[in-house]
Amino acid sequence: MSDAAHAHPGHHTHPTGIMRWLTTTNHKDIGTMYLWFALIMLFSAGSMALLIRTELFQPGLQLVHPDFFNQLTTMHGLIMIFGAIMPAFTGFANWQVPLMLGAPDMAFPRLNNWSFWLLPAAGLMLMSSFLLPGGAAAGGWTMYPPLFIQGGISYDLTILAVHIMGLSSIMGSINIITTILNMRAPGLTLMKMPMFCWTWLITAYLLIATMPVLAGAVTMLLTDRNFGTHFFNAAGGGDPVMFQHIFWFFGHPEVYILILPAFGIVSQIIPTFSRKPLFGYASMVYATASIAILSFIVWAHHMFAVGMPVAAQLFFMFSTMLIAVPTGVKVFNWVATMWKGSLTFETPMLFAIAFVCLFTIGGFSGLVLAMAPVDIQLQDTYYVVAHFHYVLVSGALFSIFAGIYYWLPKWTGHMYDERLGKLHFWLSVIGMNIVFFPMHFLGLAGMPRRIPDYALQFTEFNQIATVGAFIFGFSQLIFLTVVLKTIRGGAKAPARVWEGAEGLEWTVPSPAPYHTFEVAPVLSK
Amino acid sequence: MSLAQTGKYYLPQPSLWPIIGSAALLLMAVGGVMILREIHNGGWVLLAGVAILFFMMFGWFGEVIRDSEAGRYNKQVDASFRWSMSWFIFSEVMFFAAFFGALFYTRVLSVPWLGEGDTMQQLWPGFKATWPTAGPGLAAEGYQFTPMVAWGIPAINTLLLLSSGVTVTWAHWGLKKGRRGQLIMGLAMTVTLGSVFLGLQAYEYHHAYTEMGLTLGAGVYGATFFMLTGFHGFHVLVGTTMLIVMLLRSIAGHFTAEHHFAFEAVSWYWHFVDAVWALLFILVYWLL
Numbered sequence: 001m002s003d004a005a006h007a008h009p010g011h012h013t014h015p016t017g018i019m020r021w022l023t024t025t026n027h028k029d030i031g032t033m034y035l036w037f038a039l040i041m042l043f044s045a046g047s048m049a050l051l052i053r054t055e056l057f058q059p060g061l062q063l064v065h066p067d068f069f070n071q072l073t074t075m076h077g078l079i080m081i082f083g084a085i086m087p088a089f090t091g092f093a094n095w096q097v098p099l100m101l102g103a104p105d106m107a108f109p110r111l112n113n114w115s116f117w118l119l120p121a122a123g124l125m126l127m128s129s130f131l132l133p134g135g136a137a138a139g140g141w142t143m144y145p146p147l148f149i150q151g152g153i154s155y156d157l158t159i160l161a162v163h164i165m166g167l168s169s170i171m172g173s174i175n176i177i178t179t180i181l182n183m184r185a186p187g188l189t190l191m192k193m194p195m196f197c198w199t200w201l202i203t204a205y206l207l208i209a210t211m212p213v214l215a216g217a218v219t220m221l222l223t224d225r226n227f228g229t230h231f232f233n234a235a236g237g238g239d240p241v242m243f244q245h246i247f248w249f250f251g252h253p254e255v256y257i258l259i260l261p262a263f264g265i266v267s268q269i270i271p272t273f274s275r276k277p278l279f280g281y282a283s284m285v286y287a288t289a290s291i292a293i294l295s296f297i298v299w300a301h302h303m304f305a306v307g308m309p310v311a312a313q314l315f316f317m318f319s320t321m322l323i324a325v326p327t328g329v330k331v332f333n334w335v336a337t338m339w340k341g342s343l344t345f346e347t348p349m350l351f352a353i354a355f356v357c358l359f360t361i362g363g364f365s366g367l368v369l370a371m372a373p374v375d376i377q378l379q380d381t382y383y384v385v386a387h388f389h390y391v392l393v394s395g396a397l398f399s400i401f402a403g404i405y406y407w408l409p410k411w412t413g414h415m416y417d418e419r420l421g422k423l424h425f426w427l428s429v430i431g432m433n434i435v436f437f438p439m440h441f442l443g444l445a446g447m448p449r450r451i452p453d454y455a456l457q458f459t460e461f462n463q464i465a466t467v468g469a470f471i472f473g474f475s476q477l478i479f480l481t482v483v484l485k486t487i488r489g490g491a492k493a494p495a496r497v498w499e500g501a502e503g504l505e506w507t508v509p510s511p512a513p514y515h516t517f518e519v520a521p522v523l524s525k
Numbered sequence: 526m527s528l529a530q531t532g533k534y535y536l537p538q539p540s541l542w543p544i545i546g547s548a549a550l551l552l553m554a555v556g557g558v559m560i561l562r563e564i565h566n567g568g569w570v571l572l573a574g575v576a577i578l579f580f581m582m583f584g585w586f587g588e589v590i591r592d593s594e595a596g597r598y599n600k601q602v603d604a605s606f607r608w609s610m611s612w613f614i615f616s617e618v619m620f621f622a623a624f625f626g627a628l629f630y631t632r633v634l635s636v637p638w639l640g641e642g643d644t645m646q647q648l649w650p651g652f653k654a655t656w657p658t659a660g661p662g663l664a665a666e667g668y669q670f671t672p673m674v675a676w677g678i679p680a681i682n683t684l685l686l687l688s689s690g691v692t693v694t695w696a697h698w699g700l701k702k703g704r705r706g707q708l709i710m711g712l713a714m715t716v717t718l719g720s721v722f723l724g725l726q727a728y729e730y731h732h733a734y735t736e737m738g739l740t741l742g743a744g745v746y747g748a749t750f751f752m753l754t755g756f757h758g759f760h761v762l763v764g765t766t767m768l769i770v771m772l773l774r775s776i777a778g779h780f781t782a783e784h785h786f787a788f789e790a791v792s793w794y795w796h797f798v799d800a801v802w803a804l805l806f807i808l809v810y811w812l813l
Binding site: 014015019020022023024025104105107108109110111113114117118120121124125152153156157160161163164167170173174175177178181182183208209210211212213215216217219220223225226227228229230231233234235236237238239241242245246249515518 | 536537538539540541542543544546547548550551554555557558561562585601604605608609612613615616617619620622623624626627630631634635636638639658659660661662663740741742744745746747748749751752
C-alpha cells in the first residue's frame with residue numbers, strides 16, 4: 001500500500017517519568033493509557049461479578065447484604081460499560097486510527113489527553129462511592145427513577161461521574177471524527193479506508209449524538225433529586241417512564257457504540273489470517289451505517305413491559321428485527337472472507353472466529369427478545385442477562401482480546417507467547433460459555449435478574465454458572481501475564497507482523513516509533 | 526506527494542493544561558455533591574474547582590491564541606477546527622433535544638394520560654389535564670402559579686437575539702472587508718444585545734419566583750420552563766463571554782480577513798443559541 005514510511009526519532013523532547021504520562025500529546029501514549037485504564041477497570045468490575053456469582057452459588061443469602069448486592073450489579077454494569085469496554089475501544093482508536101490513516105497524530109492532541117484524564121477522575125468518583133455512607137449507588141446501571149431519586153450521596157456522585165465520562169466521550173469522538181475526516185493521507189479516500197476506521201467514524205457519530213441525551217437525562221435526575229423538579233414524578237405531571245424513553249434513546253445507540261468498533265477490529269483480523277481481502281467491503285460500510293441509523297428508532301424495545309400502545313410495540317418490534325438484516329450482511333461477509341482462504345489460527349484469529357460464532361448467538365437471543373409478546377415473559381430475567389453478556393463478553397470483550405493480540409507486536413516490538421495466548425483463548429471461550437449459556441435456561445424458567453436470592457429449582461444452573469465465572473475470571477490473569485511478558489521481551493516482531501496483513505500500520509517498524517508519518521506517506525495502488 | 530503539497534502538520538508540545546482541567550472538574554463535582562449533601566466546606570471545594578477551571582481556560586486558550594497569531598496553524602488545522610466546532614454544536618443540539626423531548630413527552634403524552642382512566646380518577650379526581658400544569662398532586666394541594674406569557678419580555682428578548690444575529694454577521698462582513706471599525710462596532714453591539722437579554726431574563730426569573738409562583742418546583746411546567754430557558758440562558762452567557770473575548774482580540778488587532786476561525790466559531794455558536802431561542806419562544810412561551 002505504501003512505499004514510504006518515514007519514521008523519524010522524536011524531535012520533540014518530551015518529559016520523562018510520571019510527567020510524560022500527565023502531559024503527553026502523543027496518540028500512542030494516550031492509547032496506552034486508555035488501554036491500561038480499561039484493563040484495571042475490567043479487573044475491578046470483574047471482581048464485582050465474581051462476588052455476585054459467589055453469592056448466587058447457593059439459594060438464600062450467605063455472602064453479601066442484599067443492598068450491597070445491588071451496589072455490585074449497578075457498579076459492575078456502569079464500570080464495565082463506561083470504564084472498561086468504551087475506553088478500551090478508544091485506546092485502539094488512539095493507537096490505530098492515525099497509523100492506519102497515515103496521519104502524524106490525532107487532530108487535537110491536547111484535547112485527546114484531556115479526554116483520557118477525565119476518565120480516572122470519574123473512575124475515582126465511582127469506586128470511592130463504595131466507601132461513602134450508604135455505599136455505592138444501588139439503583140441499577142440504568143439509573144431508573146424513582147429508585148435512583150431516593151438514594152444518598154453516592155447517587156449524586158454517580159450522576160456527576162456519568163457527566164464527566166460523557167464529556168470525555170464527546171471530546172474523544174469529536175477528535176476521532178475530525179482525524180478521520182481531515183487527516184487521511186493524500187489519496188486515501190473514505191471508501192479505501194480500513195474498516196476499523198469506518199466503524200469508529202460511525203461510532204463517534206453515535207457518541208456525539210447520544211451522550212448529550214444521556215447528560216440531559218441524568219441532569220433531570222439530579223434536579224429531581226435536589227432542586228424540586230417533577231420530571232419523573234406523576235404528582236407534578238411528570239412520568240418515571242419518560243426517563244426510560246430518554247435513557248434508552250441514548251442506551252440503544254450505546255449498545256452499537258459498544259459493538260461497532262468490535263466489528264471493525266474483527267474486519268481487520270479475519271482478512272489477515274484468511275489471506276484474502278475483506279469480502280464485500282462496500283456492503284460492510286453500508287451495513288454499519290444502516291445499523292447506526294436504525295439504532296435511533298428501536299429504543300423502546302427495552303421497555304415492552306411498561307405499558308405501551310400496541311401500535312408502538314409493533315413499531316419497535318419490527319424496527320428492531322430489521323437490524324438483523326445489516327448485521328446478517330456483516331456475519332455473511334466475515335464467513336465469505338474465510339471461504340476458500342488459506343486460514344491459519346493464531347490467537348487473534350481464534351478470538352475473531354469465536355466472536356463471529358458467539359456474537360451471532362447473542363444476536364439471535366436479541367431477536368427472540370425483540371418479539372414483544374415473548375419479551376413480556378422474559379423482561380428482567382436471566383435470559384436478558386445471557387443475551388447481553390453474549391454480545392458484550394464474547395462480542396465486545398473478545399474483539400478487544402483479538403485486537404490486543406493482533407496489534408501488541410506492532411506496539412511493543414515483541415511477539416506474544418502463542419502458547420499462553422491459545423491457553424487464554426480456550427479457557428476464556430469455555431469459561432464464558434459455562435457462565436452464560438445456562439443463564440438462557442434460568443431466564444426461560446423465570447429466574448429474575450438483580451436479585452441475590454432465588455428459588456431452589458434454579459440451583460444447579462447457578463452453580464454451573466458460578467464455576468464458569470471463576471474459570472473465566474481467573475483465566476484473565478493469563479492475559480495479564482501475556483501482555484506483561486510481551487512488553488518486557490520476546491521474539492522480535494518484524495514491521496509486517498502477520499504475513500497476510502494489509503495497511504499502513506504494517507509499513508512502520510515494530511515497535512512503532514514515537515512519532516510516525518510526520519510526512520504524509522505516498523500511497524501506491 | 527511532496528512535503529510542500531502536504532504541509533507539515535502542527536504537533537503541539539506536551540501540555541499540563543488537560544490534567545489541570547481534569548483536577549478542576551473533579552473538584553467541582555465533589556464540591557457540588559458536598560454542597561447538595563450539606564457537608565462542610567463544599568462551597569470552598571467547588572470554588573477552588575471553578576477557579577482552577579478558569580485558570581486552565583485562560584492558560585490553554587491563551588496558548589492556542591498565541592500559536593494561531595504566530596501563524597503555526599495551517600489550512601489543515603483550520604479545517605480540523607471547522608469540523609470539530611460543527612460536531613460540538615451538533616452535540617449541543619442533542620443536549621437541548623433531550624429537554625425539548627421531555628417537553629413534548631409531558632405535554633402531548635403523559636399529562637393527558639394523567640387526566641384519563643379510572644386509576645387516575647381514583648387518585649386525583651377533578652384533575653383537568655390542561656397545559657400549563659403543575660401536575661395533579663400539586664394541584665390537589667392547592668398549588669397555584671401564573672404561566673409566563675410570550676408577549677412581554679420574551680418577545681422583546683426575541684427581538685434582541687434576532688438583532689444580535691444581524692450585528693454579528695455585520696461584524697463578520699467588516700472583518701472580511703478589512704474594516705476593523707465595523708468589526709469592533711458590530712461585536713460591541715452584539716455583546717450589548719446579549720447582555721441586555723441576560724439582564725431581562727434575570728428580571729423575568731426574579732418576577733416568576735417572587736410574584737407568579739412559577740419556580741423549578743411548579744410541576745412539570747416549571748421544570749421544563751426553567752431547565753430549557755435556564756440552559757439556554759447559560760449558553761447565552763457563555764456566548765456573550767466568548768464574544769467579549771473576540772471583541773478584545775479585535776481591539777488588540779488579532780484576526781485577518783482570511784484567517785479568523787475563532788471569530789467564525791463564536792458566530793456559529795451564537796447563531797445556534799439564536800435558533801434554540803426561536804424554538805423556545807414558539808414552544809415554551811407562545812404555544813401555551
